[in-house]
Each structure stands twice: as C-alpha cells, then as structure tokens.
Ligand SMILES: Cc1ncc(COP(=O)(O)O)c(C=O)c1O
C-alpha cells in the first residue's frame with residue numbers, strides 16, 4: 076500500500092481503466108491498488124504525476140542502460156527525426172548497426188532487425204523449424220520469450236505474475252509442439268532429446284532466466300546444451316533480449332563462452348526505442364526471405380529512429396560501463412544479503428553483471444518450480460517498502476532489477492537506506 080501522496084495517479088488510473096484494458100498497455104505494469112503514472116524520467120529517476128521521485132531499477136524492463144533521456148542518444152535521435160522517421164527502403168545506418176552486432180556478438184554473422192523481442196523469438200523459431208523441417212521446440216518452464224503463441228506456455232513475467240502462465244486463446248495444436256523442461260536439469264533434457272530428437276527443431280533458452288526473477292545457469296549447463304544440440308541436429312537459440320549487451324559486450328555467449336546457432340536481441344539494442352533482432356550463422360540466416368523461403372517481414376523493421384538510438388547506445392557500452400554497472404549491482408545485492416541476516420528474513424539473492432533480484436525463499440532458486448514457492452506476499456511488502464521510500468523496482472517477484480551508468484553513489488546510498496526500511500517493515 077502507498078503511504079506517499081499518489082492522488083493524481085489514482086485519478087489517472089480510474090480514467091485509464093475506462094479506455095485501456097486494466098488501465099495499462101502491458102500487464103507487467105499493473106499492480107494493486109494502482110500503478111503510479113509517470114510524468115517524466117531523467118537519468119536513473121522517474122517522477123510521477125504527484126511529483127514523487129523514484130530511483131529506478133526497472134529501467135523500462137531493461138533497455139535504459141544509460142539511464143533515461145540520455146542526451147547523447149537523444150541528440151542523434153533528434154537529428155535523425157529531421158531526416159525522416161520511416162522509409163520503407165534501406166538506409167545506411169542499418170548496415171552500421173548490423174556490423175556493430177556482428178562485431179560484438181560471437182554467433183552473429185548476419186542480422187535481421189525487427190520491432191520487438193517477441194517478433195525476434197517468433198521469427199527465430201520459424202527459421203529453426205523451416206531449416207530443420209521439424210516442428211517441436213524445447214522451452215524452459217518459466218522462461219519468457221515474448222507474447223506469441225509458440226512460447227506462451229508455462230511462461231514467466233506478467234503471465235506468471237497475473238496467474239495465467241498458459242494463456243487461453245492459443246490452440247492446443249500449436250502448443251503440443253512446445254516441450255517444456257526444467258532449467259538446469261540435464262537428465263530430463265537428455266531423455267527428451269534421446270526420445271524425440273527427430274522431431275525437435277530447436278531449444279530456445281534465456282541464458283540467465285530473467286523473467287522468473289534471476290536464475291543463473293548451473294556450471295556448464297549452457298555448454299551442455301550446446302553439445303547436446305550439436306550432436307543431435309537441433310538448433311540452439313539464445314534468447315538474449317535481456318542478457319544481450321548487458322552481461323558483456325558480446326552478451327551471455329561471450330560471458331559464458333558458449334556460442335549458439337542463433338540469437339534473439341531487443342531492449343538495449345534499441346536504446347529506449349522499439350527494436351528486436353535475430354542474428355546468427357550466415358548459412359542459417361540466409362534462409363530468411365528474400366534469399367530463402369522462410370518469410371519474415373515488417374513495415375517498421377530497421378526503423379531509422381530505433382537504429383540511430385541503438386548505434387549511439389552501443390557506443391557508450393565500453394569496458395568501464397560493465398565494470399561500473401556490475402559493481403553497483405554487487406553492492407546492492409550484498410546489502411540485501413546483509414539485511415536478510417540483520418532482520419533474520421530468509422532470502423536468496425542473485426546477481427550477475429548489472430542484474431540482481433532477491434527471492435523471499437529459503438531454497439536455492441535453480442528453476443521455475445522453486446522460484447514459484449517464493450513468498451510473493453512478502454515481496455509485495457518489500458516492493459511497497461521501497462516505493463514509499465523513493466525506490467522503484469518491477470512490481471513482481473518474477474522480474475529482475477537492473478543497474479545503469481546513471482545511478483550515482485548518492486542514489487545507491489539512498490537505495491540501501493530504503494532497502495533497510497523496507498526489510499524492517501517486513502518484521
Ligand atoms: C528474454 C525475453 N525474450 C523476449 C521478450 C519479449 O520482448 P518484447 O517485450 O520486446 O516483445 C522479453 C521481454 O519482454 C524477454 O525478457
């Protein structure tokens with residue numbers, strides 16, 4: 076519950092409910108009694124309609140690694156807008172960003188830009204099916220790969236938060252081809268592949284699961300997936316919509332030293348504007364239309380505004396970006412561990428690079444089933460404890476938090492104080 080003044084947000088929410096489903100445009104934004112309505116954002120701060128300021132660790136669910144309204148990015152975006160905002164014919168900057176992706180991401184030899192992570196995973200799966208001539212795909216329990224029919228089964232993120240991990244409206248005929256397995260479990264993967272390898276087109280995996288909190292891969296689990304897919308003519312897709320450009324310059328594949336066949340990207344790649352991309356080995360990518368027969372298209376694919384923001388954002392992701400953002404996430408994670416001890420509250424805290432999350436759970440969180448046992452009521456109290464003390468994180472146990480270069484020392488100190496007050500309120 077809010078203890079701060081949020082009357083204007085409440086009023087706007089009541090208005091919004093009349094014309095927007097649930098008052099929001101993506102379910103993850105809805106929380107009870109009502110979400111605050113943002114008026115502006117700058118650096119690591121959000122300011123709401125009631126003039127409350129929050130230090131933001133949601134960062135639009137990931138893209139804003141440079142903080143909000145980064146002036147270098149916006150300067151170039153404004154320049155681009157004067158040159159046009161959508162062309163329907165190719166433009167030079169698409170080559171520039173594609174080359175950046177290829178230079179950074181180990182598996183990327185060719186790129187197709189789309190408009191969202193959802194489109195990217197949908198097209199990557201279609202590509203894998205089209206190339207192999209096989210229909211089944213393997214996805215992990217609790218993984219979220221966007222809101223399309225192939226993958227909206229036992230899904231994480233808002234689907235899990237709002238209690239519909241299997242969305243009605245998706246034909247059983249579609250999802251019968253989606254095999255669900257627990258993350259970090261080798262035996263079940265081996266058994267499934269042994270029995271059905273001739274029907275399985277691809278494994279799609281979030282290398283770090285970021286839509287059921289933050290679940291790290293066990294030692295060599297990703298390497299194991301690489302080996303088993305290679306041995307069985309199955310395409311390995313890393314869904315790096317969250318981890319891409321975040322864990323390292325080359326994303327999770329560089330961080331863990333495991334190179335998949337295809338990667339899906341989004342979020343950071345668009346520097347705060349809508350984007351997605353599929354990239355991978357040339358021999359696979361060339362199967363997309365117009366070179367190959369597998370159809371993929373979009374009016375706004377390679378949109379010049381998003382491409383410009385992406386180019387400018389990637390320029391800022393140098394070594395010190397990774398050192399700095401990792402350091403901040405580590406400081407906050409260690410503080411959460413200390414608070415758990417101080418207030419004797421059982422938690423598990425995970426962090427990697429600029430990602431972190433606390434689970435109100437006594438067990439090590441290795442997969443979806445364990446994550447689901449977390450105390451979401453306690454998480455909700457923690458969330459409001461932070462919010463009422465000027466800190467915003469995603470309003471769900473089943474999302475994760477991000478640091479950016481815009482978080483300053485003072486913000487971290489204020490955040491740690493807010494965390495302390497939030498934990499105290501849980502007793
Ligand atoms: C791992 C992952 N894949 C895919 C998506 C879908 O991306 P978008 O919301 O841009 O469609 C998301 C987030 O939304 C994600 O976290």
Ligand SMILES: N[C@H](C=O)CCC(=O)O
Nearest residue numbers: 101103136232233286474
């Ligand atoms: N968890 C999702 C992405 O990572 C949240 C974004 C959304 O669905 O609005």
